Amino acid sequence: DSGVTQTPKHLITATGQRVTLRCSPRSGDLSVYWYQQSLDQGLQFLIQYYNGEERAKGNILERFSAQQFPDLHSELNLSSLELGDSALYFCASSVGGSEPTYEQYFGPGTRLTVT
Amino acid sequence: KNQVEQSPQSLIILEGKNCTLQCNYTVSPFSNLRWYKQDTGRGPVSLTIMTFSENTKSNGRYTATLDADTKQSSLHITASQLSDSASYICVVSALDLGAGSYQLTFGKGTKLSVIP
Numbered sequence: 001d002s003g004v005t006q007t008p009k010h011l012i013t014a015t016g017q018r019v020t021l022r023c024s025p026r027s028g029d030l031s032v033y034w035y036q037q038s039l040d041q042g043l044q045f046l047i048q049y050y051n052g053e054e055r056a057k058g059n060i061l062e063r064f065s066a067q068q069f070p071d072l073h074s075e076l077n078l079s080s081l082e083l084g085d086s087a088l089y090f091c092a093s094s095v096g097g098s099e100p101t102y103e104q105y106f107g108p109g110t111r112l113t114v115t
Numbered sequence: 116k117n118q119v120e121q122s123p124q125s126l127i128i129l130e131g132k133n134c135t136l137q138c139n140y141t142v143s144p145f146s147n148l149r150w151y152k153q154d155t156g157r158g159p160v161s162l163t164i165m166t167f168s169e170n171t172k173s174n175g176r177y178t179a180t181l182d183a184d185t186k187q188s189s190l191h192i193t194a195s196q197l198s199d200s201a202s203y204i205c206v207v208s209a210l211d212l213g214a215g216s217y218q219l220t221f222g223k224g225t226k227l228s229v230i231p
Contacts, residue, residue: 002158042223043159048216064217090158097167106158 003027004107006091012113018079021110025072025093031055032074033094033104034066038087049074050096078112086114117142119207119222127228132195134224138188138205146208146217148192150179153202153224162190162203194228202226 003026013019025032034046043059049068060066063081068074078085088109094102119140128134140148147166151159163172163179165188172179176193178206192199202224 002160014196040223043206043221045219045221056211056218058218086131088156092158103161103164106160109156111156 002105004091004093004105004112005115006089006107008094008110009108010111010113012115013081014115015081015083017081017114018077019081019112021078021089021091021095021112022074023074023076023091023107025074025091026105027095029049029095029105030072031094031096031102032068032072033074034060034074035089035092035106036087037109038084041087043090046076081114083114086112087113117207117209117218117220119205119220121203121205121222121225123225124223125159125226125228127230128195128198130195130229130231133191133193134195134202134227136190136192136205136227138222139188140188140192140205140207140220140222141173142186142209142220144210144212145183145186146210148179148181148188149206149208150177150188151204153204155201159204190191192227195227197229200227200229 005024030051033048033110036044046060048056066076092104092108096102122137150162153159165181178191204224205222
């Protein structure tokens with residue numbers, strides 16, 4: 001158990017809908033990262049927040065947005081969902097925000113299925 | 116464009132045998148390289164992190180090597196166990212000078228199956 005929690009574990013929704021994925025980082029970690037892993041694809045970095053502020057942006061679509069709240073939990077919002085958005089979404093956390101060798105601890109993931 | 120290529124895509128070995136997984140990257144400017152183990156349907160777990168100046172790093176039966184000149188890394192697994200069956204992902208970090216932040220580029224992973 002990494003200490004990172006994600007809810008829900010599974011989510012099934014229809015195209016065009018909007019969903020929110022939630023992540024709680026490990027106690028003491030200030031950074032939260034979001035990743036997407038499609039079937040047979042590698043992990044794709046979406047976005048990073050550090051202590052409530054956006055720190056780095058990866059391949060995140062405009063239909064997706066995220067935020068980190070004062071209690072450091074984070075939410076990833078996916079809107080106008082398409083079939084291709086079906087994937088595993090992972091959240092990870094780390095102590096620091098910009099030091100490149102900080103360990104990232106991954107949550108168990110949320111499996112999103114868009115029908 | 117930053118890229119990380121891993122080989123082989125998949126590998127089947129007998130329990131107790133050794134194996135080596137490869138990672139080639141074209142990421143620049145290089146900051147560090149990580150190896151993760153990902154069990155099916157679960158989040159990745161870090162095995163090693165190596166910076167530019169480190170050539171070798173071990174974590175139990177896992178030994179990672181890094182050649183920053185040739186931009187290659189390998190992960191050697193010794194005396195494999197059934198629990199080693201997983202995907203092994205190579206991740207390279209680079210400094211994005213424009214954004215002022217570090218970007219991670221992930222390989223697609225090598226799927227290792229250890230059979231009795």
